[in-house]
Amino acid sequence: MTCFSSLNIVKEELTKYLIEKKYRKTPERYAILEEIYNSNEHLDIDTLFAKMQDRNYRVSKATLYNTMEILIDCNLVRKHQFGDNITRFEKSFFHGKHDHIILTDTGEVLEFSDPRIQEIKETIEDIFNVKIDEHSLYFYAFRNTKTIEN
Amino acid sequence: MTCFSSLNIVKEELTKYLIEKKYRKTPERYAILEEIYNSNEHLDIDTLFAKMQDRNYRVSKATLYNTMEILIDCNLVRKHQFGDNITRFEKSFFHGKHDHIILTDTGEVLEFSDPRIQEIKETIEDIFNVKIDEHSLYFYAFRNTKTIEN
DNA sequence: GTTTGTGCAAATGCTTTGCAATTTG
DNA sequence: CAAATTGCAAAGCATTTGCACAAAC
Numbered sequence: 001m002t003c004f005s006s007l008n009i010v011k012e013e014l015t016k017y018l019i020e021k022k023y024r025k026t027p028e029r030y031a032i033l034e035e036i037y038n039s040n041e042h043l044d045i046d047t048l049f050a051k052m053q054d055r056n057y058r059v060s061k062a063t064l065y066n067t068m069e070i071l072i073d074c075n076l077v078r079k080h081q082f083g084d085n086i087t088r089f090e091k092s093f094f095h096g097k098h099d100h101i102i103l104t105d106t107g108e109v110l111e112f113s114d115p116r117i118q119e120i121k122e123t124i125e126d127i128f129n130v131k132i133d134e135h136s137l138y139f140y141a142f143r144n145t146k147t148i149e150n
Numbered sequence: 151m152t153c154f155s156s157l158n159i160v161k162e163e164l165t166k167y168l169i170e171k172k173y174r175k176t177p178e179r180y181a182i183l184e185e186i187y188n189s190n191e192h193l194d195i196d197t198l199f200a201k202m203q204d205r206n207y208r209v210s211k212a213t214l215y216n217t218m219e220i221l222i223d224c225n226l227v228r229k230h231q232f233g234d235n236i237t238r239f240e241k242s243f244f245h246g247k248h249d250h251i252i253l254t255d256t257g258e259v260l261e262f263s264d265p266r267i268q269e270i271k272e273t274i275e276d277i278f279n280v281k282i283d284e285h286s287l288y289f290y291a292f293r294n295t296k297t298i299e300n
Numbered sequence: 301g302t303t304t305g306t307g308c309a310a311a312t313g314c315t316t317t318g319c320a321a322t323t324t325g
Numbered sequence: 326c327a328a329a330t331t332g333c334a335a336a337g338c339a340t341t342t343g344c345a346c347a348a349a350c
Binding site for chain 2: 324
C-alpha cells in the first residue's frame with residue numbers, strides 16, 4: 001500500500017509551505033488535509049464537516065474555510081464550482097491534472113484528461129501575452145441512451 | 151446600426167420560447183432581456199438590478215432570478231461562476247461561442263474562441279458515450295510584464 | 301509571553317420561498 | 326375569471342467576521 005507514504009509526502013508538502021509562509025503547524029490543518037486525501041470525492045464544506053465529526057474530530061466551519069484557502073494556495077487542493085452554488089474541493093497532489101464531465105441529470109462527475117487543453121493554453125498565452133497558472137474545464141452532459149441496437 | 155433589429159430578433163426568440171412552453175409574455179421578461187443585451191459585461195444580479203433602477207424600470211430581484219432561469223433555458227443567456235461566489239450572466243445570442251480568461255489580479259475578463267475545444271468535446275462524447283450540450287472553460291492568468299525590451 | 305489560530309455565534313450576502321396583489325390570456 | 330407572474334418580506338444557506346480563549350513557537 002502506498003497510502004501511508006503518499007499521505008506523508010503530502011503532509012510534508014504542507015509543512016514546507018507552512019514554514020515558508022511562517023504559518024503555524026496546527027493539528028487541525030493536518031487533520032483536514034488528511035480527510036480530503038482519504039476521500040476520492042468532490043467534497044463541499046458541509047460534507048467535510050460531517051465526515052470529520054463522524055471520526056470524532058472536532059473542527060469549526062470557520063477553520064475549515066480558513067484551511068481550504070491555505071490548501072488551495074499551496075496547490076494541495078483544488079476548488080470547483082460546478083454551477084449549483086455549492087463550492088467543492090478535491091485533492092490535487094498525486095491526482096494528476098484532469099477536467100470534469102458533469103452529468104446534469106444525476107449530478108455524477110466523471111474525470112478526464114486531454115493533452116489538447118495544454119496546447120490551447122499555450123496558444124492563449126502567446127496571443128494574449130499572459131501567463132496562465134490555472135484552468136477549469138467542465139462539460140455538462142448526459143448519458144447516451146442509444147446503444148448499438150437499432 | 152444593427153442594434154434595433156438584432157434586439158428584435160432576440161425578443162422574437164424569447165417569444166417563440168414562451169409560446170412553446172406556454173409561459174406568459176410579461177413586460178418584465180422582455181425588459182430584462184433587453185437590459186442584458188444592451189450590456190457587454192458579465193452582469194451579476196445586483197448590477198442588473200441597479201442598472202434597471204437607473205433606467206427607472208422597477209423589477210424585483212425575485213423576478214430577476216426567475217427570469218434568468220428562463221433566459222438560460224432558451225439559450226439567450228449564459229451563466230458563469232468565475233470562482234468568487236458571484237454568479238454572472240452574459241448574453242449569448244449573436245455573441246458566438248467563446249470562453250474566458252480571468253485576470254486574477256485585476257478581475258478583468260477576456261474572451262477567446264478556439265476550435266480545438268470542439269474537437270476535445272467530440273472525443274469525450276465518443277469515449278464516455280455521452281452527449282455534451284454545454285461546456286465552460288476558464289483560464290486563470292495574469293498579464294506578462296516582460297515586453298520586448300532588452 | 302507574544303502572536304497566531306481556533307471555535308463560537310452573530311453578521312453578511314446571495315438566493316429561494318410564501319403569499320397577497322396584479323396581470324395575462 | 327382562472328391561472329400564472331410579480332413584488333415584497335421573510336426564510337434559507339453558504340460564507341465571513343469579531344472576539345474571547347487556547348495553542349504554537
